Amino acid sequence: MSRSILSAALVLAAMVWAGTVAAAYRAIRQFETTPGFAANAPASWPARSVVPRSEGEWSLVMLVHPHCSCSRASVQELAAILDETPSSVRPTVLVFRPGDAQAGWEQTEVYRSASRLPHARVLIDTDGREAERFGGFTSGQTLLYDDRGSLRFAGGVTSLRGHAGANRGRRDVIDIASSRSGQGSHPVFGCAISTPKERTMK
Amino acid sequence: MSVLVEDPKIVARATELHDVQMQRRRAYVDRMFAALLVVQYLAGIAAAFAVSPFAWAGKERVLHMHVWVAVLAGAGITLLPVLLALFRPGTALTRHVIAASQMLSSALLIHLSGGRIETHFHIFGSLAFLAFYLDWKVLVTATIVVAADHFARGIYWPESVYGVTNPEWWRFLEHAGWVAFEDVFLVWACIFSNRELHSAAVRQAEVEHLSEQEQLKSAALEMAMAELRTSPA
Numbered sequence: 258m259s260r261s262i263l264s265a266a267l268v269l270a271a272m273v274w275a276g277t278v279a280a281a282y283r284a285i286r287q288f289e290t291t292p293g294f295a296a297n298a299p300a301s302w303p304a305r306s307v308v309p310r311s312e313g314e315w316s317l318v319m320l321v322h323p324h325c326s327c328s329r330a331s332v333q334e335l336a337a338i339l340d341e342t343p344s345s346v347r348p349t350v351l352v353f354r355p356g357d358a359q360a361g362w363e364q365t366e367v368y369r370s371a372s373r374l375p376h377a378r379v380l381i382d383t384d385g386r387e388a389e390r391f392g393g394f395t396s397g398q399t400l401l402y403d404d405r406g407s408l409r410f411a412g413g414v415t416s417l418r419g420h421a422g423a424n425r426g427r428r429d430v431i432d433i434a435s436s437r438s439g440q441g442s443h444p445v446f447g448c449a450i451s452t453p454k455e456r457t458m459k
Numbered sequence: 460m461s462v463l464v465e466d467p468k469i470v471a472r473a474t475e476l477h478d479v480q481m482q483r484r485r486a487y488v489d490r491m492f493a494a495l496l497v498v499q500y501l502a503g504i505a506a507a508f509a510v511s512p513f514a515w516a517g518k519e520r521v522l523h524m525h526v527w528v529a530v531l532a533g534a535g536i537t538l539l540p541v542l543l544a545l546f547r548p549g550t551a552l553t554r555h556v557i558a559a560s561q562m563l564s565s566a567l568l569i570h571l572s573g574g575r576i577e578t579h580f581h582i583f584g585s586l587a588f589l590a591f592y593l594d595w596k597v598l599v600t601a602t603i604v605v606a607a608d609h610f611a612r613g614i615y616w617p618e619s620v621y622g623v624t625n626p627e628w629w630r631f632l633e634h635a636g637w638v639a640f641e642d643v644f645l646v647w648a649c650i651f652s653n654r655e656l657h658s659a660a661v662r663q664a665e666v667e668h669l670s671e672q673e674q675l676k677s678a679a680l681e682m683a684m685a686e687l688r689t690s691p692a
Binding site (some may be wrong): 263266267270271273274276277278280281284285286288289290322324325326327353355357358385396419448449450451452455 | 543556
């Protein structure tokens with residue numbers, strides 16, 4: 258290889274090197290900081306929901322897509338929330354499953370982590386019908402209803418896609434459930450269970 | 460220092476021997492890093508596939524952004540240092556680019572693991588490996604890159620490097636401090652080993668010089684003996 262061609266190749270590689278680093282930082286940051294569709298959650302507990310709700314008990318519902326790797330962090334955060342909230346808060350994890358999926362499709366690490374949560378009910382949400390009743394679109398969507406069935410919190414409990422750790426969503430849920438007062442919301446980060454467009458087309 | 464080392468011919472020969480040895484060593488380390496960078500590139504892709512292969516939308520799936528980043532950003536980071544190691548081995552530019560790229564590979568792996576604190580050990584292992592160059596300035600380059608990455612991400616995107624949302628502003632100094640802690644010993648090891656190698660080069664130059672002197676003496680003696688044998692009694 259001639260000297261000039263080699264020098265040109267090295268200069269080109271240097272430009273690719275610098276450009277790649279800058280582009281990668283930008284792309285990853287954009288991906289991880291862009292939230293999913295926020296829930297259009299009903300202000301009162303949806304009457305058609307099959308999730309049992311007892312009078313006098315607060316209910317916490319999390320929608321998850323079992324194959325969403327980011328939702329491992331959401332379930333991890335839910336575990337942290339349950340550690341700090343009164344035992345009178347009843348958690349339910351609704352695991353999305355397409356009706357035509359093969360048996361065991363939902364048996365992932367996200368599902369198994371949810372099954373290990375203390376006091377939590379894990380229910381299969383076939384074709385996302387429950388997600389639709391709760392107005393949720395994004396895996397990790399968390400909804401907190403008080404003992405009278407009024408919505409107190411709607412949002413995510415992670416700071417970014419797939420990042421566990423202290424964040425305002427988690428703090429809000431804990432504070433509202435512990436003090437039994439206030440309302441809150443937070444962006445939700447995760448894979449889509451459905452989109453507003455798909456819902457409209459149904 | 461022995462009297463012989465003051466001989467400029469020995470000093471020059473010792474420097475020459477030392478330079479050749481360092482050049483050979485550094486070219487060899489360049490090739491080792493080229494292999495390591497390629498292995499890390501493949502490991503990054505494997506890790507992305509293992510941890511988060513797909514992003515989902517209902518029952519549809521697409522390759523996860525982390526896989527694209529591991530493939531494309533990993534290739535971009537790896538390309539230049541590998542080319543330099545192959546075509547410009549042993550140069551200062553090559554080892555400084557390798558040091559920066561190795562730290563960027565650490566940053567990528569830390570990101571792909573979601574800021575797992577355990578992945579930060581990759582930085583410390585890499586610094587120890589960079590010390591094989593016996594050039595302490597390479598460690599400075601690596602430290603600046605890792606500190607800059609932690610500082611920038613700590614401000615704009617702390618979760619990706621520390622795994623938490625709101626670290627203290629000085630957290631990057633804590634991480635950089637541990638890197639500096641390792642650097643102190645590695646820099647000392649580089650300087651010490653360099654001196655040792657230089658001493659060995661001086662000893663070799665002295666031996667060569669003495670051997671040369673011996674050969675000259677033997678030749679002179681041979682000549683004198685031959686003259687004695689041929690001279691009339």
